[in-house]
Amino acid sequence: MNAALPPAAPADTALAYHVRTKHSLKGYAAGPETLDWDMQPNPFREFEGCPRLTLPVAAEGLRVGFGEMVTPGSVAAAPLDLAGVALLLELSFGLAGWKQYGPDRWAVRCNPSSGNLHPTEAYVLAEGVAGLADGVHHYVSRDHALEQRFTPPAPASVVVASSAGFVMEQSFARPRVGPARLHLALSSIHWREAWKYGERAFRYCQLDLGHALAAVRYAAACLGWTARMVEGVGSADIAKLGGFDRAEDFAGAEREDPDILIQIAPGTGAALLPGAPAATGWAGRANVLDRHPLYRWPVIDAVSAATHGGAASLDPAPDGAADLPPRAVTSAATASAVILGRRSAQRFEAKGSSMPKEVFFGLLDALLPRAAAPFDAWSFAPRLHPLLFVHRVEGLAPGLYALPRREDIMPALKAALRSDFQWTRPEGCPDYLPFYRLVETDCRGIARTISCHQAIASDSSFAVAMLSEFEATVTADPWRYRQLHWEAGLIGQVLYLEAEAAGFRGTGIGCFFDDDLHRLIGLESLQFQSLYHFTVGRPAIDTRISSEPAYPGRSA
Template structure:
């Protein structure tokens, strides 16, 4: 077994929560060292972005059906909308004298390890270069300025690049070893958030999967030690090409041009007491990605078109009202029509966001514990998002499962077990009532063996989980209910329920959807107005 594969398996096992003990964590929260949720590059020139999202008429239902509007031009106005509705603030909350920001892209514990970047040629209102997006102020920090023609030529006048990185310490401060998993989930949420916002502007999104981590770090300026000093490092995650899907940016030419760029700004230190978690350092090294071949385009599979949701709202409104439920009422039901429509949007349909961003085959399959869906028998179901996985899934689970095809064609939904699984859902979700009080809960079962062959794909499995989660968040809002991601779950209890006994399949993320119970103690304020 290769060293990186061994390190991956060791981390995966050691970072699991178990019935009799939890994954190693900090034990207690040291509030004096809580990381600043906003990275600032001090000294970098700023481009203030207009708050223009309300000018966007695109409706959420159009996006989920793959009906994108005509492509807008790339300029300051449209880029402002892209960032506002993907990585921007959605509200401020306050309680008992404390105040914190919410964002359109969710995060475990609202800690937000994810940072966003823009790489672009000269556009109306925006100079050529590399920018860091500061969500707190809705502004772009100009990190690198370029006047090299080869930089502009690398974009072929066809789009821009959005980069994503992670600051592991932001999550590790609270969650310890398991924090690396959550950073990857959050990256997936961000990928999906960008894909949806880009689609609302008529733009396609493609993950630049071939790029090596070192290339991503170089293009985003993350390898510039003089800009970080004592500040917490950012791990390179992914580049997203926004624009003409038939073209890819010339990363080699971009990198060469950056060697002659003028760089600005130094990263702020987020915390006075960063703690190093060796397991996170190890899994970061083990999943380091070198350059790979770009995956070939997949032939589209037939997919079910979703029905019009209960709330036919603009995308801007849906994106900004998305919230993570804290508790569910244990009474709310949803209709089978709404439920099946949600699942249709989880299917890997390549002409709809966020799945237009992914070129590799779907590897994650929701296993659903249905409690309160009118017209659907309570019990265990599985949505097989990749038809080629059906045989392996059946062979890996309990032989007594029914595997009855249900729901409309061509939705690949299978009924496994008629049973009241509320107690099981509560147990698996670390004894949290939210698992049982939901309309349905689910675990995301992934083909883990792909990560054992190519360890960098371990990250991609978590990203796909986050993309599924972001879709569920938006679908729940449109259905008049609410969702929440469950990072705290007992991995092997889920495997025991299903009968999974080896590393071919592993559960990597959990989610619940239901009727939310709001906390009346919380006050809400707009995202970009002066706060009290």
């Protein structure tokens, strides 16, 4: 009788999942053979039996400029109260409008999502916030409302030791002492993505979380607040804080995977951990999103379990931001107009998508890891480095370019990529911008083919492949498999908003032929891997699609 094989190490599981879920010119990763759009899962999670609080709608009246939002110290801190929380949620997770084409009607939201499927859920953890009851609240974006999942019990004094080693006060169960505390706990419902994308869906859920983290940081900046991912807190603690570990509340419904804990504070704020909720005082039962799932993708559960962690995941970035000049933001748009107006382009005007060079360099400048929104949302070193397929930028030769976002990665990139790449600085590039031409060529056909034959990658002004420092990072800490995707999502959200503010439009591309790209640029190992593609250009608007307000008839 053969002995059972030992379970795979978490890092091996994560690396194997990544390889298994690659698309290629020879075939796509495992996914559903057919889709019935009439049977799409419910895009909105709700909890039956919770007290509800309808929030004021106020984003359109916000007068903060886009330039102010991305410039530290430009916005005076608003009070930490219900009105501020409502605006924070409206600008980060709220609806931006409704779209209709024929009989089909769908919502678009402020935070982008792969396929508009929105696996990310947001929970508010409030203590001492004026106008908002203490406890845990689930945000329902469709209604711009909070459901109170947890209400603190009568005052008591309890201390709970966490799996991360630190001690969390049970301050929900104590009289209020000290400043207010506000946190967001983010989770993912993997089935929302897996329903359409199969095994590759876990990747897309993580990219969506990066977009969501950036969306929260931008929204907080509009209020003069900070939003920072709480580092060193493990997945199990986040699950406890948000109630995701309460099996009885999700009986028969799709479970939620714990992902990110974000601290919100006025100004610079103090690092205060949330109190640990008690076992009693919870309310609500999760709704079932898909009553008749046709497929199961157990590999997603396996990689999810393998990449839980975060308790010891620290990677402080070198202080290079001080060497960068301040950004010169010229957009006159308001922050709310850009956030609410952001859309994913479905098509580009191939003949009219030429981009001025100063706009292009401004977009690249925004990707550098300054101590400003959204990259100040954590302290992790930048480990994603865009490769750019430049098609139509005025005064810039078409070709493949690179933007290494950390100076000390240059030797490794040069050694890993093709030896015949030029690594020359293009004429007119700002001295501080680490931008290099690798090869001068018309790469429209290559970009389109590599991006699953999608014309949006070739008809745009430029397309991006986000190259990550992969194998060593994931091997050292499997949780970083998630965090690398979050960084890609952060970069994607910057491109979305910066393009919108400049009169262009972006689209995230999750479908690309992984190793065909890698072979093209000379990669022969897992040392570097592309995690996300993106494209920016002049959008072609489909006038057949009508638009409706997000929350008609409602205002602050």
